[in-house]
Amino acid sequence: MEDQQLLQFFSEILAEADENEKSALYSLLEGVLKKQRNEYKTYLAGLMGIKSKLLDENTYESIIPVRDLVHNPLQMVHGGITASLIDIAMGSLVHQSLPSDQAAVTSEMNIHFLSKGDGNELRCRSHIVFKSHTRWVIKANVYRDDGTIVATATGNFIVIPRKV
Amino acid sequence: MEDQQLLQFFSEILAEADENEKSALYSLLEGVLKKQRNEYKTYLAGLMGIKSKLLDENTYESIIPVRDLVHNPLQMVHGGITASLIDIAMGSLVHQSLPSDQAAVTSEMNIHFLSKGDGNELRCRSHIVFKSHTRWVIKANVYRDDGTIVATATGNFIVIPRKV
Amino acid sequence: MEDQQLLQFFSEILAEADENEKSALYSLLEGVLKKQRNEYKTYLAGLMGIKSKLLDENTYESIIPVRDLVHNPLQMVHGGITASLIDIAMGSLVHQSLPSDQAAVTSEMNIHFLSKGDGNELRCRSHIVFKSHTRWVIKANVYRDDGTIVATATGNFIVIPRKV
Amino acid sequence: MEDQQLLQFFSEILAEADENEKSALYSLLEGVLKKQRNEYKTYLAGLMGIKSKLLDENTYESIIPVRDLVHNPLQMVHGGITASLIDIAMGSLVHQSLPSDQAAVTSEMNIHFLSKGDGNELRCRSHIVFKSHTRWVIKANVYRDDGTIVATATGNFIVIPRKV
Numbered sequence: 001m002e003d004q005q006l007l008q009f010f011s012e013i014l015a016e017a018d019e020n021e022k023s024a025l026y027s028l029l030e031g032v033l034k035k036q037r038n039e040y041k042t043y044l045a046g047l048m049g050i051k052s053k054l055l056d057e058n059t060y061e062s063i064i065p066v067r068d069l070v071h072n073p074l075q076m077v078h079g080g081i082t083a084s085l086i087d088i089a090m091g092s093l094v095h096q097s098l099p100s101d102q103a104a105v106t107s108e109m110n111i112h113f114l115s116k117g118d119g120n121e122l123r124c125r126s127h128i129v130f131k132s133h134t135r136w137v138i139k140a141n142v143y144r145d146d147g148t149i150v151a152t153a154t155g156n157f158i159v160i161p162r163k164v
Numbered sequence: 165m166e167d168q169q170l171l172q173f174f175s176e177i178l179a180e181a182d183e184n185e186k187s188a189l190y191s192l193l194e195g196v197l198k199k200q201r202n203e204y205k206t207y208l209a210g211l212m213g214i215k216s217k218l219l220d221e222n223t224y225e226s227i228i229p230v231r232d233l234v235h236n237p238l239q240m241v242h243g244g245i246t247a248s249l250i251d252i253a254m255g256s257l258v259h260q261s262l263p264s265d266q267a268a269v270t271s272e273m274n275i276h277f278l279s280k281g282d283g284n285e286l287r288c289r290s291h292i293v294f295k296s297h298t299r300w301v302i303k304a305n306v307y308r309d310d311g312t313i314v315a316t317a318t319g320n321f322i323v324i325p326r327k328v
Numbered sequence: 329m330e331d332q333q334l335l336q337f338f339s340e341i342l343a344e345a346d347e348n349e350k351s352a353l354y355s356l357l358e359g360v361l362k363k364q365r366n367e368y369k370t371y372l373a374g375l376m377g378i379k380s381k382l383l384d385e386n387t388y389e390s391i392i393p394v395r396d397l398v399h400n401p402l403q404m405v406h407g408g409i410t411a412s413l414i415d416i417a418m419g420s421l422v423h424q425s426l427p428s429d430q431a432a433v434t435s436e437m438n439i440h441f442l443s444k445g446d447g448n449e450l451r452c453r454s455h456i457v458f459k460s461h462t463r464w465v466i467k468a469n470v471y472r473d474d475g476t477i478v479a480t481a482t483g484n485f486i487v488i489p490r491k492v
Numbered sequence: 493m494e495d496q497q498l499l500q501f502f503s504e505i506l507a508e509a510d511e512n513e514k515s516a517l518y519s520l521l522e523g524v525l526k527k528q529r530n531e532y533k534t535y536l537a538g539l540m541g542i543k544s545k546l547l548d549e550n551t552y553e554s555i556i557p558v559r560d561l562v563h564n565p566l567q568m569v570h571g572g573i574t575a576s577l578i579d580i581a582m583g584s585l586v587h588q589s590l591p592s593d594q595a596a597v598t599s600e601m602n603i604h605f606l607s608k609g610d611g612n613e614l615r616c617r618s619h620i621v622f623k624s625h626t627r628w629v630i631k632a633n634v635y636r637d638d639g640t641i642v643a644t645a646t647g648n649f650i651v652i653p654r655k656v
Contacts, residue, residue: 003179003186006189007171007178009190011171013193014167016200021200028192028207029170032177033173036180036181036185041236041237043188043192043232043233044211044233044244070207072206073206078206079255081244084245084247087243091243107463108274110646112622112646112648114629129604130604130644135486149622152622152646156484276457276482276484293480294477299599299650301440301442303480313457316457316482318482320599331506338499338502339499341525341528342499344528350498352524353498356524357501361505364509369564370565371539372561372573375536398535400534401534406534406576407579407583412576413572415570415571419571435604437575437603439602440599441598441599
């Protein structure tokens with residue numbers, strides 16, 4: 001695909017876009033740019049606009065802005081996005097804590113959806129419940145900015161050797 | 165944001181993009197176009213490129229192409245994408261089957277991740293296990309195109325009146 | 329504790345027992361006898377009166393009679409008993425199929441309770457969804473004798489070396 | 493069944509019992525006596541020897557002694573017993589807190605088994621994560637007396653009108 005065709009395609013979409021769609025497009029391009037620059041490791045993280053940090057040795061926080069890009073058809077945060085937020089927050093906590101020659105894969109995840117995801121942002125806090133040489137169990141809660149709990153989850157991770 | 169600025173932003177991303185990124189950009193724009201045209205109801209569905217159909221009264225199939233847009237950092241399908249595929253496939257089956265004055269929300273979802281998501285596409289088949297006036301329980305399995313099972317899930321849906 | 333004291337204790341309970349309680353006592357003693365004779369490996373199995381058989385290479389069936397011994401306060405099968413039935417049925421299927429130098433432990437179990445457990449007996453069918461060298465995933469459904477589904481479950485088992 | 497036959501049956505079991513079995517029999521009869529006197533509402537609770545108390549408005553603690561009656565074939569607490577302990581502790585917390593014209597049924601339970609259940613007793617602490625008019629979500633952790641976590645669980649309860 002030639003650059004000229006891609007630009008033409010983008011122009012056509014832009015010509016039909018209303019203000020909300022232009023805003024979504026801009027956010028989406030920001031995510032793509034960060035993926036290109038390796039600030040995000042996945043397009044999904046770019047779509048979500050996720051930001052994460054370690055709060056303490058045992059607790060990790062990931063935040064996404066609530067915007068059209070993550071909505072379901074009812075204008076609330078899509079269940080798949082909430083699940084992704086949880087998966088990313090739990091997996092990042094595990095990888096942050098593992099020695100550099102180990103990785104981990106999610107083997108199981110259980111999510112209870114409790115309240116609508118809306119407001120300005122969703123905040124996911126994950127913490128370690130159990131760890132052994134082969135297995136980590138992590139819990140995570142997702143909150144709205146008004147403090148309401150949106151979801152609660154438990155995940156099981158299997159530790160594997162990291163390929164060099 | 166002016167159209168001219170958005171076009172400029174897109175051009176800059178394009179100028180730095182390699183072939184894989186251009187291909188991802190093209191797929192992403194296709195998804196955005198379909199969202200604009202209301203063929204997709206969410207940007208997430210556009211990113212995933214999901215296609216769905218009812219196989220029989222009790223079984224629903226949703227398929228996504230495996231491509232950079234849905235990869236995790238290890239070049240396999242992101243666990244959050246697999247979870248989204250399952251959530252969409254189960255929820256669509258419920259909504260397809262409910263009377264028009266009712267809707268349903270996912271209250272709980274349990275996923276076992278079994279094998280890497282790769283190949284050409286992932287295929288999710290969901291079917292109804294239980295339904296009452298207030299509650300539906302759905303199972304779903306995700307397969308690679310070589311037939312390997314990637315994930316198995318159970319979801320609980322609460323039936324609510326649909327607002328008109 | 330002297331035998332004489334135990335007999336005395338039993339007599340006192342018997343003296344206060346109504347017909348239902350005598351029937352429950354009799355069933356309970358049957359279970360204890362079978363535990364003593366190693367026909368049951370646990371007292372829990374004796375209380376439940378469980379009977380199991382392999383239906384085919386991939387499917388295992390366990391049945392319990394519905395009687396006072398397994399009731400909750402509402403005279404339906406106790407959720408803990410249903411969970412035990414599922415755990416036993418799934419675990420037995422795994423152990424039946426593993427080579428003799430391996431054992432397995434339940435690492436996770438997810439149960440959806442769907443209908444009241446009553447009627448004459450509950451029947452649990454478990455089957456293998458996934459197996460690798462280190463991990464098995466099993467599904468199980470519990471049915472009443474009128475065919476109604478009572479519960480559906482997924483379990484994750486970790487394979488370990490069997491100590492000799 | 494005549495009392496005399498039941499006594500005879502009990503005597504025969506007793507005649508073959510070793511010290512461990514006599515001790516288990518005594519504990520079992522204690523449980524039956526408490527069921528008869530309505531101190532326990534179920535035979536399962538009697539087998540388990542469960543004791544519970546409300547620690548504060550939001551937290552409930554249930555404890556069982558670790559003894560032959562609750563062992564699996566490997567002399568550790570049976571997974572079904574741990575599941576029962578969790579189900580009872582979570583359900584009791586809900587019923588303790590509901591108004592008198594409402595009851596609740598477990599609709600879903602997810603348990604991660606983390607360490608062997610042994611030591612002198614298992615202690616389960618449950619607390620409320622979410623409640624609405626129709627649904628409560630409860631978490632529970634099970635600990636050994638050395639403080640090791642044995643299991644962690646989440647349960648979903650549906651509130652129903654209590655029949656008078």
